[in-house]
Amino acid sequence: xxxxxxxxxxxxxxxxxxxxxxxxxxxxxxxxxxxxxxxxxxxxxxxxxxxxxxxxxxxxxxxxxxxxxxxxxxx
Amino acid sequence: xxxxxxxxxxxxxxxxxxxxxxxxxxxxxxxxxxxxxxxxxxxxxxxxxxxxxxxxxxxxxxxxxxxxxxxxxxxxxxxxxxxxxxxxxxxxxxxxxxxxxxxxxxxxxxxxxxxxxxxxxxxxxxxxxxxxxxxxxxxxxxxxxxxxxxxxxxxxxxxxxxxxxxxxxxxxxxxxxxxxxxxxxxxxxxxxxxxxxxxxxxxxxxxxxxxxxxxxxxxxxxxxxxxxxxxxxxxxxxxxxxxxxxxxxxxxxxxxxxxxxxxxxxxxxxxxxxxxxxxxxxxxxxxxxxxxxxxxxxxxxxxxxxxxxxxxxxxxxxxxxxxxxxxxxxxxxxxxxxxxxxxxxxxxx
Amino acid sequence: xxxxxxxxxxxxxxxxxxxxxxxxxxxxxxxxxxxxxxxxxxxxxxxxxxxxxxxxxxxxxxxxxxxxxxxxxxxxxxxxxxxxxxxxxxxxxxxxxxxxxxxxxxxxxxxxxxxxxxxxxxxxxxxxxxxxxxxxxxxxxxxxxxxxxxxxxxxxxxxxxxxxxxxxxxxxxxxxxxxxxxxxxxxxxxxxxxxxxxxxxxxxxxxxxxxxxxxxxxxxxxxxxxxxxxxxxxxxxxxxxxxxxxxxxxxxxxxxxxxxxxxxxxxxxxxxxxxxxxxxxxxxxxxxxxxxxxxxxxxxxxxxxxxxxxxxxxxxxxxxxxxxxxxxxxxxxxxxxxxxxxxxxxxxxxxxxxxxxxxxxxxxxxxxxxxxxxxxxxxxxxxxxxxxxxxxxxxxxxxxxxxxxxxxxxxxxxxxxxxxxxxxxxxxxxxxxxxx
Numbered sequence: 001x002x003x004x005x006x007x008x009x010x011x012x013x014x015x016x017x018x019x020x021x022x023x024x025x026x027x028x029x030x031x032x033x034x035x036x037x038x039x040x041x042x043x044x045x046x047x048x049x050x051x052x053x054x055x056x057x058x059x060x061x062x063x064x065x066x067x068x069x070x071x072x073x074x075x
Numbered sequence: 076x077x078x079x080x081x082x083x084x085x086x087x088x089x090x091x092x093x094x095x096x097x098x099x100x101x102x103x104x105x106x107x108x109x110x111x112x113x114x115x116x117x118x119x120x121x122x123x124x125x126x127x128x129x130x131x132x133x134x135x136x137x138x139x140x141x142x143x144x145x146x147x148x149x150x151x152x153x154x155x156x157x158x159x160x161x162x163x164x165x166x167x168x169x170x171x172x173x174x175x176x177x178x179x180x181x182x183x184x185x186x187x188x189x190x191x192x193x194x195x196x197x198x199x200x201x202x203x204x205x206x207x208x209x210x211x212x213x214x215x216x217x218x219x220x221x222x223x224x225x226x227x228x229x230x231x232x233x234x235x236x237x238x239x240x241x242x243x244x245x246x247x248x249x250x251x252x253x254x255x256x257x258x259x260x261x262x263x264x265x266x267x268x269x270x271x272x273x274x275x276x277x278x279x280x281x282x283x284x285x286x287x288x289x290x291x292x293x294x295x296x297x298x299x300x301x302x303x304x305x306x307x308x309x310x311x312x313x314x315x316x317x318x319x320x321x322x323x324x325x326x327x328x329x330x331x332x333x334x335x336x337x338x339x340x341x342x343x344x345x346x347x348x349x350x351x352x353x354x355x356x357x358x359x360x361x362x363x364x365x366x367x368x369x370x371x372x373x374x375x376x377x378x379x380x381x382x383x384x385x386x387x388x389x390x391x392x393x394x395x396x397x398x399x400x401x402x403x404x405x406x407x408x409x410x411x412x413x414x415x416x417x418x419x420x421x422x423x424x
Numbered sequence: 425x426x427x428x429x430x431x432x433x434x435x436x437x438x439x440x441x442x443x444x445x446x447x448x449x450x451x452x453x454x455x456x457x458x459x460x461x462x463x464x465x466x467x468x469x470x471x472x473x474x475x476x477x478x479x480x481x482x483x484x485x486x487x488x489x490x491x492x493x494x495x496x497x498x499x500x501x502x503x504x505x506x507x508x509x510x511x512x513x514x515x516x517x518x519x520x521x522x523x524x525x526x527x528x529x530x531x532x533x534x535x536x537x538x539x540x541x542x543x544x545x546x547x548x549x550x551x552x553x554x555x556x557x558x559x560x561x562x563x564x565x566x567x568x569x570x571x572x573x574x575x576x577x578x579x580x581x582x583x584x585x586x587x588x589x590x591x592x593x594x595x596x597x598x599x600x601x602x603x604x605x606x607x608x609x610x611x612x613x614x615x616x617x618x619x620x621x622x623x624x625x626x627x628x629x630x631x632x633x634x635x636x637x638x639x640x641x642x643x644x645x646x647x648x649x650x651x652x653x654x655x656x657x658x659x660x661x662x663x664x665x666x667x668x669x670x671x672x673x674x675x676x677x678x679x680x681x682x683x684x685x686x687x688x689x690x691x692x693x694x695x696x697x698x699x700x701x702x703x704x705x706x707x708x709x710x711x712x713x714x715x716x717x718x719x720x721x722x723x724x725x726x727x728x729x730x731x732x733x734x735x736x737x738x739x740x741x742x743x744x745x746x747x748x749x750x751x752x753x754x755x756x757x758x759x760x761x762x763x764x765x766x767x768x769x770x771x772x773x774x775x776x777x778x779x780x781x782x783x784x785x786x787x788x789x790x791x792x793x794x795x796x797x798x799x800x801x802x803x804x805x806x807x808x809x810x811x812x813x814x815x816x817x818x819x820x821x822x823x824x825x826x827x828x829x830x831x832x833x834x835x836x837x838x839x840x841x842x843x844x845x846x847x848x849x850x851x852x853x854x855x856x857x858x859x860x
Contacts, residue, residue, distance in 0.1 A: 001423055002423065003423040005423075009423065012288045013290050015291065024353055024358070024364075025357045026423070027364050030360070041364070049300055049374070049420075052297045052303070052418040053298075055295070058290065
């Protein structure tokens with residue numbers, strides 16, 4: 001589940017939560033200009049796909065804006 | 076003088092004195108009169124009530140061979156014809172709690188009122204609270220006396236055929252049937268009453284008790300993305316341009332399924348957002364923000380995912396009652412399962 | 425800050441030769457009241473009609489109900505900032521008000537053009553539907569007003585609200601020089617230091633995220649509606665209208681904000697049951713988790729710096745705005761500030777949870793019942809004899825007719841009508857609640 005209100009998604013029980021940008025533009029950010037917007041959106045989407053391959057025990061956040069190990073943690 | 080209240084008490088192998096976990100497979104048996112905590116129960120019920128029999132069953136036997144055990148319990152109850160069945164208290168013991176909830180359910184199905192008691196986190200509460208009267212207790216049997224004192228008046232009233240009032244006033248675990256209720260005192264006064272009580276450290280009863288959200292077991296991870304069929308669902312209110320399907324902007328009662336098999340990307344000429352909960356204009360300029368088709372197509376071409384599923388699913392996720400949302404979600408999930416979809420991205424606004 | 429409020433109860437309302445108040449009777453010179461409205465070139469048409477309690481009258485579309493108030497002594501003007509009015513800090517001196525009276529803003533203008541968000545409130549002056557709202561007990565002077573059709577949505581909003589305020593100002597001016605029949609002093613006097621210190625955290629919607637405009641029309645603080653950090657207001661500023669203006673629901677109107685019984689009791693019991701420190705206005709509808717949490721943290725921090733030991737929390741919105749509200753409660757509780765939350769509930773069908781994000785820290789909730797009229801089981805409002813406003817009513821989502829928004833969903837206003845989809849008693853006027 002890709003959501004800008006990711007903590008709420010976690011407390012209410014979604015198991016694989018991907019931090020989206022903002023309610024008005026979840027998978028990207030038009031303020032970045034077309035190229036960076038696309039790269040950012042792609043990072044969100046690939047993080048989501050990675051989450052599908054990750055074993056989780058319960059609600060877990062996957063943060064495309066974090067790097068490495070910080071990217072996954074339970075709330 | 077009315078006849079004494081006839082009570083049948085259900086306990087597990089431990090409280091019947093048979094033994095612990097090693098005896099949890101013992102089947103249903105019946106003892107005349109009160110056994111173990113049943114004597115305290117009888118005392119709590121007062122002199123006009125009698126525990127006419129105690130039904131005993133091992134927790135494993137009740138949980139693992141439930142049909143058989145419940146049939147045996149049912150046969151005894153048909154024979155005994157009690158006014159009320161009391162099960163437990165089970166406190167924090169999960170399998171005992173589940174057994175108590177199941178026994179109460181079976182008694183009720185046979186037309187005999189029933190009540191049990193256990194800790195609010197006992198899985199028996201999650202299983203049984205919708206149908207069974209459950210008195211909340213502490214986690215351990217040290218709270219036996221207090222639990223029975225709270226349970227006894229409910230057992231009496233149920234046994235005499237009285238309907239119980241709301242959980243909030245009667246003290247049982249809420250059954251999830253919230254309804255409109257006039258408290259005959261304006262809300263602002265009740266709020267300030269509560270504030271004063273809380274400031275002075277007095278107990279307050281919340282009119283909306285906290286309930287932990289439901290947990291769903293996570294789906295197992297995908298093995299190989301490059302062979303996976305990936306679907307997309309959005310609650311961002313995606314509609315075809317001009318909303319020809321006449322979807323609502325809030326309080327959705329249905330979702331729409333669209334084919335994207337011919338599309339590389341969602342264009343503003345073909346799609347837009349119709350959603351009463353956020354500023355739609357940005358999505359209207361690029362609908363891929365709420366349904367990332369363009370990205371998945373690129374990944375499909377690169378071979379990083381197996382395939383983009385032919386259909387997308389869309390509705391506005393705003394103001395839809397949870398019960399309706401659950402139904403819509405189940406229906407989408409079932410559709411995806413039948414289409415042998417491996418993974419799904421849900422974009423929520 | 426000391427404010428004396430002089431109240432002029434209105435028990436009779438009629439059109440007459442001169443706008444004047446005498447022993448509870450308010451006479452209104454219709455042309456003089458309308459002249460102030462018609463001065464504004466943005467206004468195309470304007471008319472005044474009276475609706476009295478008990479009459480078979482339906483008013484549609486109702487954007488706002490305003491209680492006329494006027495500053496008699498002290499700086500500034502009542503309802504400051506909104507629609508370009510003066511922004512001098514209010515709350516001192518003397519204010520006169522007309523009680524039992526509403527100026528109703530009746531217009532087809534919608535809030536903004538994003539997201540299908542419509543004006544949906546209609547009011548009945550009699551019958552079970554009408555009696556659910558405090559306005560059916562008021563004498564209502566209805567301004568039926570339409571702006572120049574060429575204006576943008578935002579300009580239309582400010583034009584028609586400005587017109588309603590002009591009428592309210594005209595009425596209130598009639599009691600400016602009179603001796604008030606009732607007087608009450610509001611002042612946060614020093615009190616017994618042993619009394620518990622409390623704040624009121626008053627959540628108000630911002631239309632900024634929905635409309636994409638930082639100046640979109642809605643409930644304002646000194647005229648501002650944009651997403652801003654928490655505001656600390658002296659209660660007297662609120663009494664003078666520093667917080668005013670409508671939002672989408674019938675209980676989020678200028679009149680309800682001005683007469684919020686929770687707020688007024690907090691003021692009146694200051695020094696007796698608690699030490700009331702002030703009002704923290706919490707703007708809602710931030711659109712990222714980070715912003716929502718930041719605003720929750722900062723609101724709680726502000727309450728803590730003021731020394732609050734307790735807080736009452738209300739909100740006037742729905743949906744994701746719940747997150748910053750409930751997380752403010754959580755943040756307060758974590759700072760040791762004891763909270764009480766007054767809120768409506770979502771649909772409970774099939775045992776569904778009625779709090780969007782249930783958090784264990786929100787352990788003292790007062791429920792004002794379900795927020796949707798459909799869940800409340802509110803019956804269709806019966807036909808009426810007279811309509812003030814538009815003859816036809818578009819019927820949108822949540823009602824039995826026209827579930828899809830579209831041109832075909834209209835009904836005669838005078839006929840039986842489904843209730844608007846929201847009820848939502850934000851400030852606990854009524855005693856309805858839920859139980860299980």
